Amino acid sequence: xKYAFSAxxxxxxxxxxxxxxxxxxxxxxxCTATCPTYVLLGDERDSPRGxxxxxxxxxxxxxxxxxxQVYHIDRxxxxxxxxxxxxxxxxxxxxVDQARAHIQDHYTRPLGERILRWTIAKVMTxxxxxxxxxxxxxxxxxxxxxxxxxxxxxxxxxxxxxxxGPEPTQFPKPAQVKQRIAIMxxxxxxxxxxQIDAAVGRVLARRGIELVALEGSGCCGALPHHMGRxxxxxxxxxxxIMAFEQGHYDGVLITATGCSAQLKDYAHQFAGDxxxxxxxxxxxxxxxxxxELCTPxxxxxxxxxxxxxxxxxxxxxxxxxxxxGEALLEAAGFIVAPFAESHLxxxxxxxxxxxxxxxxxxxxxxxxGHIAAARADVLVSGNIGCLQHLAAGLSQPILHIAELxxxxxxxxxxxxxxxxxxxx
Ligand code: SF4
Ligand code: SF4
Numbered sequence: 001x002k003y004a005f006s007a008x009x010x011x012x013x014x015x016x017x018x019x020x021x022x023x024x025x026x027x028x029x030x031c032t033a034t035c036p037t038y039v040l041l042g043d044e045r046d047s048p049r050g051x052x053x054x055x056x057x058x059x060x061x062x063x064x065x066x067x068x069q070v071y072h073i074d075r076x077x078x079x080x081x082x083x084x085x086x087x088x089x090x091x092x093x094x095x096v097d098q099a100r101a102h103i104q105d106h107y108t109r110p111l112g113e114r115i116l117r118w119t120i121a122k123v124m125t126x127x128x129x130x131x132x133x134x135x136x137x138x139x140x141x142x143x144x145x146x147x148x149x150x151x152x153x154x155x156x157x158x159x160x161x162x163x164x165g166p167e168p169t170q171f172p173k174p175a176q177v178k179q180r181i182a183i184m185x186x187x188x189x190x191x192x193x194x195q196i197d198a199a200v201g202r203v204l205a206r207r208g209i210e211l212v213a214l215e216g217s218g219c220c221g222a223l224p225h226h227m228g229r230x231x232x233x234x235x236x237x238x239x240x241i242m243a244f245e246q247g248h249y250d251g252v253l254i255t256a257t258g259c260s261a262q263l264k265d266y267a268h269q270f271a272g273d274x275x276x277x278x279x280x281x282x283x284x285x286x287x288x289x290x291x292e293l294c295t296p297x298x299x300x301x302x303x304x305x306x307x308x309x310x311x312x313x314x315x316x317x318x319x320x321x322x323x324x325g326e327a328l329l330e331a332a333g334f335i336v337a338p339f340a341e342s343h344l345x346x347x348x349x350x351x352x353x354x355x356x357x358x359x360x361x362x363x364x365x366x367x368x369g370h371i372a373a374a375r376a377d378v379l380v381s382g383n384i385g386c387l388q389h390l391a392a393g394l395s396q397p398i399l400h401i402a403e404l405x406x407x408x409x410x411x412x413x414x415x416x417x418x419x420x421x422x423x424x
Contacts, residue, residue: 001025001052002020004060005204008277013272014101015059018223022056024090025049026166031082031090036345037075043276045072048092050080055099064106073099075359077352078226079345094268106160118196119128120351121232125219127167128193164195165414171201171211171328178208179250181288184240184263186254187219195415199406200255200290206409207295211253216243220254221423222262226350230269235267241283251288255402257383258350261318261411263287290382290402291315291324296331301408303387307334308376309401310390312383314346325382325401341366348389360389378417380404 005019031048032038038047045054045068054072058065065073083092109117123129171183181204189196198268201211219234240263245254254260264287266280275282309325316322323338326336347353347363367390371379379398381387391398397416407413 001027001056003056010288015098017091017268017271018055018059018098021091021095022052022059024088025052025086026088028087030087031085034081034085035341036077036081036337036347037359039344040359040362040366041075043072046075048086050094051076052090052092055095057113058099059102062203063298064108065103070103070107070109073103073161075356077313077345077347077349079313079349080123081313081343082343085315093265096367097225097228100226101230104228104229104230114276117229117351120354121227121229125221125223125232126318127185127186127187127218128189128313130188134191134326153334163196164193167191167194168198168201169213171213172205173210174205174208176208179293180212180248181209181293182214182218182244182247182249182252183211184214184220184254184259184385186256186259187223188388191257192388193400196400196402197255199400199402199414200253202411203402203406203409204293206297207293208295212247212249214240214243214247216246220259222259223351225262225269226352227355234269234276235329237269237280241266241276241279244283244286245279248285251286252283252291253288253293254412255290255382255400256385257289257291257312257315257319257321258385260287260289261314264319266379272310289315289319289321291319291321291328292326294402294405296328297405297409299332299335299408301404302413303377305334305377306337306375307404308337308339308371308374308379308396309342310346310371310379310381310386311342312381312386313349315382316343326382328382328401328405332405334404334408337374337376339370339376341370346390347387348383350385353385353389365387378404 001022003022009015010019027049030051035047044050046049051072054069058069080093204211217240219236221233224232254263264284266284269279270276307327307329311325329336345363346367347360353360378396380401382401387398399414399416403414
């Protein structure tokens with residue numbers, strides 16, 4: 001695609017890759033059929049091709065974007081399905097990340113929206129504050145269930161969450177340690193589902209992997225990054241990098257695929273930074289996802305359940321670990337039940353379920369319809385955002401893949417499965 005970026009813009013370490021993505025786009029439109037918002041809305045401006053034009057115009061001109069540009073770029077999920085489908089290898093991620101940061105720096109949103117985005121960036125990245133929020137949501141449950149729009153979407157996260165036990169700080173030590181991996185606590189997951197990291201610790205210990213809590217780290221920075229709040233996002237990234245540099249580890253793990261994808265992208269986030277780029281690259285190279293560390297283990301589960309596996313977009317399109325979850329489940333004796341459109345985003349997409357509740361709900365209903373047709377006993381995924389989002393409105397139990405594998409390998413029965421068995 002033709003553009004009029006200056007030599008200075010093209011040489012910029014952050015903007016440069018975005019200009020390259022624009023130039024690579026040949027406008028063929030192959031990506032449109034894979035874009036969830038285009039599938040729902042049928043509007044070219046809500047397709048990857050249409051958004052590339054909007055982002056080009058916005059970034060080329062610089063300064064304040066138009067309302068129309070912000071409206072359609074905001075409706076992008078950053079699911080990166082388009083990137084996977086594109087025959088010209090357009091790196092849509094570089095472009096949309098740059099566009100979000102540009103909007104954050106040059107556009108004044110209405111006051112209510114600014115407060116909401118600030119709250120997400122400051123509260124949801126801190127487990128202690130998330131726990132207070134959960135408590136308030138439960139106390140105010142009768143009101144929370146009827147709250148409309150974005151406020152309701154945020155409050156209902158607190159109602160579907162069932163935290164089980166405290167956040168683990170110590171993990172089982174294998175008899176023979178093959179790898180020593182630092183584990184980051186993350187943000188919302190620690191407050192909403194602390195049982196996930198406990199199960200991950202047991203599963204990996206059976207494979208000779210010792211987990212060590214990475215003191216001093218917290219959120220990976222993905223939540224503020226999704227809103228273009230690069231300063232907040234980089235502050236979290238620096239904390240994680242500094243914490244990792246204090247010890248000697250064979251890798252660093254965070255147990256949500258969306259967060260793993262963020263860790264692996266730190267090198268780009270700090271591109272051109274004389275102090276942080278190299279350190280970020282070293283950290284990113286050490287980042288591991290659970291699906292990369294967990295090897296298949298043949299076993300016989302207490303019940304050979306039919307399992308629907310929801311591969312998060314971050315797993316499919318960023319980490320490129322397609323098929324790994326299904327292989328782990330099959331080795332553990334479960335029957336994997338396929339369902340239609342498993343490649344399409346469920347609508348969770350980081351902060352999307354809060355910021356775009358209507359589109360997000362439509363995508364969830366579509367996904368749940370396909371999952372229902374698979375007649376599975378249980379739904380599993382590897383990303384807390386998807387788990388939380390899909391739990392609302394699901395008739396089966398929903399678990400992190402590590403919880404189910406742990407049970408199959410002799411660990412405790414997941415509470416969600418226990419509750420379901422009692423009610424059926
Ligand atoms: S498939 Fe690639 S080249 Fe074609 S319109 Fe989409 S982004 Fe552009
Ligand atoms: S990232 Fe997802 S929602 Fe955004 S344009 Fe690409 S396919 Fe569509």
